[in-house]
Amino acid sequence: FKAICEDDMPDYNKHISRPLLELSEIYSDVLADEWRSLTYRKVANKLDRLPYQILSADEVKNIQGIGKSMVDKIKEILCTGQLQKLFNLKASSQVQIMQQFASVWGIGPKHALKLYQAGHRSLQDISEDQTLSPMARVGLKYHYDIALRIPQSEVSEAGSFVRHVLEDLCPGASIIVGGSYRRGNATCGDIDLLITHPDGHSHKGLLGRLVTKLEEAQFLITCPNPFTENITHKVNTYMGICKLPQYTHHRRIDIKIYPKQAYAFALVYFTGNDVLNRRIRYLAKKKGYKLSDQGLFLRVGDNKTGMASEVSIPCETEEEVFQKLGLPYPEPHERNW
Ligand code: DCP
Ligand code: MG
Ligand code: MN
Numbered sequence: 001f002k003a004i005c006e007d008d009m010p011d012y013n014k015h016i017s018r019p020l021l022e023l024s025e026i027y028s029d030v031l032a033d034e035w036r037s038l039t040y041r042k043v044a045n046k047l048d049r050l051p052y053q054i055l056s057a058d059e060v061k062n063i064q065g066i067g068k069s070m071v072d073k074i075k076e077i078l079c080t081g082q083l084q085k086l087f088n089l090k091a092s093s094q095v096q097i098m099q100q101f102a103s104v105w106g107i108g109p110k111h112a113l114k115l116y117q118a119g120h121r122s123l124q125d126i127s128e129d130q131t132l133s134p135m136a137r138v139g140l141k142y143h144y145d146i147a148l149r150i151p152q153s154e155v156s157e158a159g160s161f162v163r164h165v166l167e168d169l170c171p172g173a174s175i176i177v178g179g180s181y182r183r184g185n186a187t188c189g190d191i192d193l194l195i196t197h198p199d200g201h202s203h204k205g206l207l208g209r210l211v212t213k214l215e216e217a218q219f220l221i222t223c224p225n226p227f228t229e230n231i232t233h234k235v236n237t238y239m240g241i242c243k244l245p246q247y248t249h250h251r252r253i254d255i256k257i258y259p260k261q262a263y264a265f266a267l268v269y270f271t272g273n274d275v276l277n278r279r280i281r282y283l284a285k286k287k288g289y290k291l292s293d294q295g296l297f298l299r300v301g302d303n304k305t306g307m308a309s310e311v312s313i314p315c316e317t318e319e320e321v322f323q324k325l326g327l328p329y330p331e332p333h334e335r336n337w
Contacts, residue, residue: 001330005279012053017044019083030098032109105139138223145250149187173197178270184333190252196263207236207257262294264315269293275337
């Protein structure tokens with residue numbers, strides 16, 4: 001399975017694209033410079049897609065979208081094995097402090113920069129800041145706990161806890177623990193729960209009611225504004241903090257509810273990992289489809305500019321999704337890329 005996907009996207013130039021991507025991430029996550037970030041990411045992606053290894057900077061001069069300063073950076077990486085600019089940024093105390101601010105759940109890069117500019121230099125400093133959103137306050141309060149890995153057994157118990165509440169609330173609904181837990185990892189960064197109802201309609205409005213019940217049970221920490229509703233209104237996501245009664249630490253939890261017809265696609269997406277998702281989306285695109293957590297849509301017209309159809313190709317199981325993509329079925333534990 002991996003061989004088929006990798007064959008399609010060779011990794012000849014990872015040693016060049018990786019530092020460029022790191023720089024891109026610092027620009028977006030810390031320096032809030034989306035434009036520069038995008039420039040670096042685009043070039044990194046371009047290099048990743050080349051079917052041959054770059055041996056000298058001259059070879060990239062004529063590739064569209066790679067300007068003089070970028071050629072110089074590639075030359076530097078090829079000659080010295082590193083990028084001084086990246087090295088300096090990583091060593092700078094401002095970047096390190098802003099990285100720490102942005103590591104708080106609920107604080108984005110722009111906000112991290114504002115907090116730095118306001119003179120804050122530590123998490124202690126920002127705890128008094130009036131500009132923190134309710135979500136960031138919760139993120140800061142549980143910052144220590146959230147950074148800890150969660151043992152598999154605790155993730156499993158959290159899943160069972162929510163399952164019991166859900167069974168009472170909405171008989172027949174199904175719930176599965178996704179993410180790194182489903183891939184069999186020994187520890188997880190957070191708890192990812194995926195819910196649907198086989199009757200095709202009982203999932204509607206369920207998330208709000210479930211969250212209320214879980215707050216009453218003192219499993220979820222009440223946190224204002226934790227809902228994000230997808231524009232298509234077909235999916236509901238809750239992002240928050242939870243704690244099991246007999247446990248010490250607070251944990252990050254994501255709960256998603258999808259309608260039955262999107263469930264197989266949602267399960268593939270929410271099982272991940274993110275690298276695999278990027279690869280199969282890319283593969284789908286090359287085959288004339290658009291793959292998302294909502295479905296597999298045929299592109300009409302030109303592969304690049306063509307609009308995706310609004311109706312998904314129906315799939316009831318993950319096996320069918322991979323089959324439609326022309327891929328052998330990977331067991332969840334084979335999806336750790
Ligand atoms: N996902 C994705 N792209 C992202 C974020 C998430 O494709 N930018 C998908 C793949 C992930 C899944 O959602 O596997 C769950 O996201 P998590 O961030 O919870 O990641 P994992 O559960 O895989 O790892 P962790 O143990 O760090 O939570
Ligand atoms: Mg996870
Ligand atoms: Mn998650």
